[in-house]
Amino acid sequence: MATTDPSRPRTVVGEVSLAGCSSTAERVADVLRRRITEGDLVPGARLSEERLVCELHVSRNTLREAFRLLAHEGLLVHRLHRGVFVPELDEDDLVDLYRLRRTLECDVVRSLEDVGAVRLGPLADDVADGETSAARGDWIAVGTANMRFHQHLVGLLGSRRVDEVTGRLLAELRLAFHYAASPQRLHEPYLARNRALLELLTAGETERAAKELAEYLDDSQAELLAAYRLRRA
Amino acid sequence: MATTDPSRPRTVVGEVSLAGCSSTAERVADVLRRRITEGDLVPGARLSEERLVCELHVSRNTLREAFRLLAHEGLLVHRLHRGVFVPELDEDDLVDLYRLRRTLECDVVRSLEDVGAVRLGPLADDVADGETSAARGDWIAVGTANMRFHQHLVGLLGSRRVDEVTGRLLAELRLAFHYAASPQRLHEPYLARNRALLELLTAGETERAAKELAEYLDDSQAELLAAYRLRRA
DNA sequence: CTTGCGGGATTGTTGAACGAATCTCTACGG
DNA sequence: CCGTAGAGATTCGTTCAACAATCCCGCAAG
Numbered sequence: 172m173a174t175t176d177p178s179r180p181r182t183v184v185g186e187v188s189l190a191g192c193s194s195t196a197e198r199v200a201d202v203l204r205r206r207i208t209e210g211d212l213v214p215g216a217r218l219s220e221e222r223l224v225c226e227l228h229v230s231r232n233t234l235r236e237a238f239r240l241l242a243h244e245g246l247l248v249h250r251l252h253r254g255v256f257v258p259e260l261d262e263d264d265l266v267d268l269y270r271l272r273r274t275l276e277c278d279v280v281r282s283l284e285d286v287g288a289v290r291l292g293p294l295a296d297d298v299a300d301g302e303t304s305a306a307r308g309d310w311i312a313v314g315t316a317n318m319r320f321h322q323h324l325v326g327l328l329g330s331r332r333v334d335e336v337t338g339r340l341l342a343e344l345r346l347a348f349h350y351a352a353s354p355q356r357l358h359e360p361y362l363a364r365n366r367a368l369l370e371l372l373t374a375g376e377t378e379r380a381a382k383e384l385a386e387y388l389d390d391s392q393a394e395l396l397a398a399y400r401l402r403r404a
Numbered sequence: 405m406a407t408t409d410p411s412r413p414r415t416v417v418g419e420v421s422l423a424g425c426s427s428t429a430e431r432v433a434d435v436l437r438r439r440i441t442e443g444d445l446v447p448g449a450r451l452s453e454e455r456l457v458c459e460l461h462v463s464r465n466t467l468r469e470a471f472r473l474l475a476h477e478g479l480l481v482h483r484l485h486r487g488v489f490v491p492e493l494d495e496d497d498l499v500d501l502y503r504l505r506r507t508l509e510c511d512v513v514r515s516l517e518d519v520g521a522v523r524l525g526p527l528a529d530d531v532a533d534g535e536t537s538a539a540r541g542d543w544i545a546v547g548t549a550n551m552r553f554h555q556h557l558v559g560l561l562g563s564r565r566v567d568e569v570t571g572r573l574l575a576e577l578r579l580a581f582h583y584a585a586s587p588q589r590l591h592e593p594y595l596a597r598n599r600a601l602l603e604l605l606t607a608g609e610t611e612r613a614a615k616e617l618a619e620y621l622d623d624s625q626a627e628l629l630a631a632y633r634l635r636r637a
Numbered sequence: 638c639t640t641g642c643g644g645g646a647t648t649g650t651t652g653a654a655c656g657a658a659t660c661t662c663t664a665c666g667g
Numbered sequence: 668c669c670g671t672a673g674a675g676a677t678t679c680g681t682t683c684a685a686c687a688a689t690c691c692c693g694c695a696a697g
Contacts, residue, residue, distance in 0.1 A: 194649070194650090196649090196650090219678080220679075229651085230650060232649095232650070233649085233651080235469070236472065239469065239473075243472075243476045251426075251658085252678080252680075253658090253659070267565055268565065270563060271565050271566055278511070330504065331500060333504055336504075428681070453648070462682085464682090465682075465683090466680085485647080487648065
């Protein structure tokens with residue numbers, strides 16, 4: 172950089188410097204990830220390099236590296252010579268995502284055996300978080316808790332790769348939530364169902380849990396599809 | 405670039421410029437991908453930025469972009485301030501990969517219905533390719549044909565995301581093949597089993613095909629694990 | 638043998654520059 | 668009036684050179 176530059180571009184990405192040893196690109200990606208999942212950047216929006224360089228005080232190269240990171244997660248798409256965009260999911264994408272999700276989650280639940288209460292701890296926390304957030308009326312937080320519930324559910328399997336795929340899948344799915352007019356209508360029904368699922372798991376009834384989960388996901392998919400169709404009219 | 409530079413760094417990445425409109429980074433990634441899957445770069449090897457910049461005649465930034473691409477595919481791992489490496493898979497990774505693979509592939513097969521003969525065309529081609537390669541004694545090509553067979557098998561579902569995950573999974577799995585002492589011993593048994601699988605699918609016997617596939621993958625996993633243990637002694 | 642401390646090597650990040658592709662807006666012709 | 672071709676502006680793709688931050692290796696001291 173020019174020796175006369177008085178600013179310190181290094182440590183001012185958004186807010187705090189997150190957990191210890193992350194690169195600048197990762198921190199930039201964190202900022203953008205939040206903006207996307209929280210709806211600040213809506214599907215279809217283009218992310219201008221120039222503008223974000225100014226805004227986040229990082230170099231173009233670093234920003235582009237962050238773009239790659241997020242593209243990898245499915246939260247951005249890269250179009251050659253055109254820039255990066257927040258992806259727009261159509262109904263086929265939704266069906267595709269839910270199909271993979273059903274396969275993975277149900278398989279995880281089915282192959283679970285004697286899950287100790289300890290390992291279900293995080294799940295119980297997520298359920299509780301969802302309920303308190305709902306009481307506060309913070310439906311975005313309810314959505315977050317729900318995502319975490321499912322991530323932890325899959326995590327019970329202890330497979331790094333399944334966790335990764337699920338993470339990406341849920342992040343992408345979250346984009347679709349922005350098409351729903353009412354977050355409450357979208358998330359509320361699943362508070363009780365998550366709790367029910369948790370109880371089935373606690374009781375060790377994996378087969379029933381898997382079936383319940385399959386129906387759960389079918390309903391969720393139908394709900395979202397309905398929201399899509401409503402929006403198009 | 406400096407205006408006095410007489411070389412044309414743009415079009416000399418390895419060999420030909422591949423399919424029409426790919427970025428330089430993608431072409432670099434193609435070159436490196438081949439080197440990795442063909443065993444030119446063995447697991448554990450570090451890829452020096454400086455050396456590859458000289459070798460491939462691209463800038464560091466572009467090379468780093470290629471690294472990200474391959475890291476995304478699981479063919480490279482990035483360690484902060486340490487560089488990128490060809491990942492070393494241990495036995496747990498193998499089990500993990502096969503677990504996901506079994507889940508996905510079996511689920512695909514099970515949910516297949518009235519697969520037209522047309523759609524099985526690519527699969528038949530892959531089986532034939534494998535057999536002719538085997539006759540030639542080219543066991544690396546047999547491995548490639550086998551990977552393609554499974555990729556095409558999964559492709560029957562028509563799910564973009566399942567295809568993607570499978571692609572990454574198979575690429576990573578291929579790294580493990582380098583641990584096997586004899587490629588022939590590794591791949592030969594599956595020539596016949598692929599053909600058998602294809603016939604079951606042609607006959608529409610999806611349930612039997614799924615069961616056969618599950619056993620198939622179990623055997624394959626056991627074989628690879630045995631090779632691993634052998635190597636450690 | 639372990640611990641602590643350089644010094645060298647490599648990665649991380651920056652800023653500026655230029656070629657190439659896309660987009661936009663105007664002007665022209667049907 | 669509409670559609671299209673072209674020029675200009677915008678933005679991306681890639682390169683380069685420099686500096687900062689971090690890691691690795693060898694060596695000395697305890």
